[in-house]
Amino acid sequence: MDNKHVKLYTCGPTVYNFAHIGNFRAYIFEDLLKRFLLYKGYKVTQVMNLTDIEDKIINAIRGKNITANEYTQKYKDSFFNDLDTLGIHKAEVFPAATEHIPEMVKMIQVLLNKGIAYKTEDDSVYFKVSAYPEYGKLANLNIEEMQKGNRVENDEYEKEELRDFALWKGYKEEDGNVFWETELGKGRPGWHIECSAMSSKYLGNHFDIHCGGVDNIFPHHENELAQSQAATGEKFVNYWMHCEHLIVDGKKMSKSLNNFYSLQYILDQGYTPEAIRLTLLSTHYKQKLNFTFEKVKTSEKNIRRIKDFYSSLNNFEEHIVPVFEKLISSTHNKFDSFLSDDLNISGAIGTIFNMIKEVNSYLKKGKISKKDVSDIQEFLRKVDTILNVCKYDEVAEGLTDEEIKLIEERSFARKNKNWAESDRIRDIFLEKGIILKDGPNGTIWTKK
Ligand code: AMP
Numbered sequence: 474m475d476n477k478h479v480k481l482y483t484c485g486p487t488v489y490n491f492a493h494i495g496n497f498r499a500y501i502f503e504d505l506l507k508r509f510l511l512y513k514g515y516k517v518t519q520v521m522n523l524t525d526i527e528d529k530i531i532n533a534i535r536g537k538n539i540t541a542n543e544y545t546q547k548y549k550d551s552f553f554n555d556l557d558t559l560g561i562h563k564a565e566v567f568p569a570a571t572e573h574i575p576e577m578v579k580m581i582q583v584l585l586n587k588g589i590a591y592k593t594e595d596d597s598v599y600f601k602v603s604a605y606p607e608y609g610k611l612a613n614l615n616i617e618e619m620q621k622g623n624r625v626e627n628d629e630y631e632k633e634e635l636r637d638f639a640l641w642k643g644y645k646e647e648d649g650n651v652f653w654e655t656e657l658g659k660g661r662p663g664w665h666i667e668c669s670a671m672s673s674k675y676l677g678n679h680f681d682i683h684c685g686g687v688d689n690i691f692p693h694h695e696n697e698l699a700q701s702q703a704a705t706g707e708k709f710v711n712y713w714m715h716c717e718h719l720i721v722d723g724k725k726m727s728k729s730l731n732n733f734y735s736l737q738y739i740l741d742q743g744y745t746p747e748a749i750r751l752t753l754l755s756t757h758y759k760q761k762l763n764f765t766f767e768k769v770k771t772s773e774k775n776i777r778r779i780k781d782f783y784s785s786l787n788n789f790e791e792h793i794v795p796v797f798e799k800l801i802s803s804t805h806n807k808f809d810s811f812l813s814d815d816l817n818i819s820g821a822i823g824t825i826f827n828m829i830k831e832v833n834s835y836l837k838k839g840k841i842s843k844k845d846v847s848d849i850q851e852f853l854r855k856v857d858t859i860l861n862v863c864k865y866d867e868v869a870e871g872l873t874d875e876e877i878k879l880i881e882e883r884s885f886a887r888k889n890k891n892w893a894e895s896d897r898i899r900d901i902f903l904e905k906g907i908i909l910k911d912g913p914n915g916t917i918w919t920k921k
C-alpha cells in the first residue's frame with residue numbers, strides 16, 4: 474500500500490441471471506470494508522469484474538438468435554440498479570470480461586512461454602498444476618488427493634492431469650457465435666484468467682486486498698493466484714477476505730438450488746432497501762447468515778430507533794452545559810476499534826444503541842445542550858457514511874416554513890387538548906409520507 478491508498482479487487486457477478494440477495498451479502502460486506510477504509514482516511518481503488526462470458530451464458534443463448542452481449546445487457550443493468558438501491562459504493566472500475574480478451578491472451582502466452590501452460594489438440598490451453606509447486610496453499614488442498622480424484626468439470630477437454638484447469642477453450646460447434654479469433658486460435662477464455670488479467674491491468678501485479686464469497690476460494694481464487702504468480706513472478710495480494718454464505722433453511726442461497734430471493738422480490742413484500750441492507754450487513758462476514766423476514770423487520774425497527782433518536786435531539790436548550798463529551802468520544806473510539814478488529818460490525822452497532830440508551834435516559838430527566846446535540850448528530854452522520862441506512866439528509870432537510878408552522882399549530886392544539894385538530898394536521902403530514910411523533914420533548918418528525 475502506498476500513501477494510504479488501498480487497492481481492492483472484488484469478484485463480481487456472472488451476468489446470466491438476476492443477482493440474488495446472497496450475492497448482495499458478499500457485495501455489502503465488501504462495501505462495509507471499503508466504506509470503513511474511506512472513513513479511516515484511505516483512498517480506495519476498487520475493481521469489480523463482470524463475468525459476461527461463461528458456459529452458463531453460452532447455454533442460455535444456444536439456439537437463439539441473440540448475441541451474448543444482447544443477452545447479458547439486461548442483467549448488467551439490473552445489477553447496477555440493485556447496487557444503487559442497496560446504497561453500495563460503486564467500484565472505480567467495472568471491467569467486463571469480453572472487453573479484455575487481448576489482456577487474457579497475453580497472460581496465457583506468458584504462461585505458455587514459461588512452460589507452465591500447454592496446448593491440447595483441440596486448441597485449448599491448460600494450466601499445468603504440476604509445474605507450480607505452490608498450488609493448493611490458499612484453499613489448503615491435498616494435491617495428492619486431487620491427483621487421484623475423479624472430479625469431472627464441464628470445462629474438461631484433453632488435459633494431461635485431472636487437476637489442470639482451462640485457461641483458454643478451443644472453439645466447439647456448440648459455442649455457436651461465441652468465439653474470438655486470437656493468436657491462441659479460435660475460442661474463448663476460461664473463467665479464472667479474467668480476474669488475473671483484469672486485476673493486474675487496473676491494480677498492478679501486486680495489490681492489497683482481494684475479496685469474494687467463500688465459494689470463490691476453490692477453485693476460482695486458487696487458480697487466479699497460481700496464474701498470476703506464475704505469470705508475473707510477483708506476490709499476488711497481501712490479504713484475502715472471504716465472506717460466509719447467506720443461507721436459507723440451512724442451505725446456501727444459490728441460483729442452482731433455486732432457493733433464492735431477488736432484491737425486487739423482497740422490496741415487493743414492502744420492506745425498505747435500508748432494512749435489507751442492514752440485515753445483510755449486520756452479521757459478521759465470517760459467520761453464516763440465515764436469512765429470515767423477521768430479521769428484516771428487526772432491522773427496520775433498529776433503523777427507526779436511530780432515526781427517531783436523531784430527530785428527537787432537535788429539542789435542545791442553548792444555554793446549558795454540555796455533558797456528553799466523554800460519552801461521545803468513548804462511543805466513537807469503541808465503534809472504531811470494533812470495526813478495526815476484522816470488521817466486527819455487530820459490536821460497532823451495539824455501541825450506537827448503548828449511546829442512545831444512555832442519552833435517552835438522561836433526556837427523561839433533563840434537557841440537552843446545543844453542543845451535545847450537534848456533536849452527537851455529527852457522530853451519527855459519520856457512522857452513517859458506513860452503515861448508509863439512516864440517510865439523515867433526507868430526514869433533516871425538506872420541511873418548508875409552512876410545514877414547520879403547521880407543526881407549531883398542532884403543538885398548540887395539543888396543549889389545548891384539541892385532539893381533532895391535532896389529528897387533522899397529523900394526517901396532512903402522513904399523506905406526504907411524514908410521520909409526526911409526540912414524545913416528552915415535543916413533536917418529532919421523520920420520513921416514512
Ligand atoms: P456468482 O455470480 O455466482 O459468480 O457470485 C458472485 C459473488 O457472490 C461471489 O463473490 C460469490 O462468492 C458470492 N455469493 C454467491 N452466493 C452467495 C451466498 N449465498 N452468500 C454469500 N455470497 C454469495
Ligand code: ZN
Binds near residue numbers: 484668
Ligand atoms: Zn474472480
